[in-house]
Amino acid sequence: MSDRTAAKARPRDIARTRADILAAAFAVFAEKGLVGAHVDDIAALTRTTKPTIYYHFGSKEGLYTAVLEQAYGGIRDLESTLDLDSLTPRAAMRRLVEASFDYHAQNPEWVRLVSVENIHGARHIAGLPAFGRRNATVIESLRALLVRGVAAGVFRPGVEPVHLHWMISSLCFYRVSNRHTWKVNFGLDLLAVRQAAAQRRMAVEAVLRYLDPRCEGIEETT
């Protein structure tokens, strides 16, 4: 038993402490929101104490901002793992939608955090250096995929990548962010496995149909 949990072996591990605090803060901020979350609650979930949090993150908002920055890392990395270039355009699009759908479904805390940040006008992530540009790479790979599909004749031309991303994100985000009011209003748990499977198929189908050149002209008819 040379190295154990390293909890007692290394009582002062700054990376561990910060990660510990961030994990607790992530959970509490996602559950209670920025104002509803109390620093004492976060500290209680931590191996350390409140002043240590202030020592590392300066303020409650500083901690919240750090949580956001880390949380956004997840989806940013998502798209790079998909290897879309090795697939046909339609298969790649399907994988992209499914991956986005699954990520949202599996990370409801992240979805909640983004909702919270929107309530606050996105003022915290706005200050993060080059935050916007980093996220915009998703749009570029979508654009490449669209171009490839148009060239292959399986996607219609003229679709804005950023608008398609909006459409996909809508279908992935809303069902997670609004599942509680949906449960009350329609008695339907959008995250239940049965619903999820149907909605996943719907999302893929809606996107593929929207892009399909063979459906052209449909919207004109009465």
Added chain:
Amino acid sequence: MSDRTAAKARPRDIARTRADILAAAFAVFAEKGLVGAHVDDIAALTRTTKPTIYYHFGSKEGLYTAVLEQAYGGIRDLESTLDLDSLTPRAAMRRLVEASFDYHAQNPEWVRLVSVENIHGARHIAGLPAFGRRNATVIESLRALLVRGVAAGVFRPGVEPVHLHWMISSLCFYRVSNRHTWKVNFGLDLLAVRQAAAQRRMAVEAVLRYLDPRCEGIEETT
């Protein structure tokens, strides 16, 4: 000048007082959230004082719940004004999507309020008597419309009304609820008129294409 604004004429008008408080509370809760909003802030926007708020609504959460109940009245009434039966199924569907789209776009405070309520697990609207059933009428008129379209051969069969409603709501809600993080992440103001027009068209088109029987079988191909 027999009856003026009735503000000075009738210093104690209970309906007026309640409406006054509800309007102020709606604005503050939508802007700051349940915890971030302070009863003192709400009272300051009112012709009356804080204890009067407690007199009428009992507690902060009571006030918040009353605001939610009133706010949900808007969309509930929406669908009844559309007169979908007088239109062809496709035209009716288009009008339904456009009306929902416009309602969300024109009522961002309502969208924020629903987001807030979701952060809190929809626990406040859950207690409202028969709240869920009242909202479910939207699903029924969607079902009727789908049946009519299938009979006319312009919609494919087998589409669940509640799932279609989810799809429409997603496209209408997300762009309003998440516009701030989108602005930061993609430099795009989803509510700007230029974007809005394109997205409105997209939403309609996506729904109509999803329902169109002529696109059948597309999702199977690679």
Added chain:
DNA sequence: CACAAAACTTACTGACTGGTAAGTAATGGA
């Protein structure tokens, strides 16, 4: 008009909570 109930106001309070002062323990470099 009388008077009880309803609709308010002024003036508080007490718990909570973000933040800190002041001091202690570990760490790493000379």
Added chain:
DNA sequence: TCCATTACTTACCAGTCAGTAAGTTTTGTG
């Protein structure tokens, strides 16, 4: 091994904010 710096703790405070006690004005009713 000394010591400056970093990492952390205990004990505390001051402002905030939901909620109220106690009293005043209005209103509807007999």
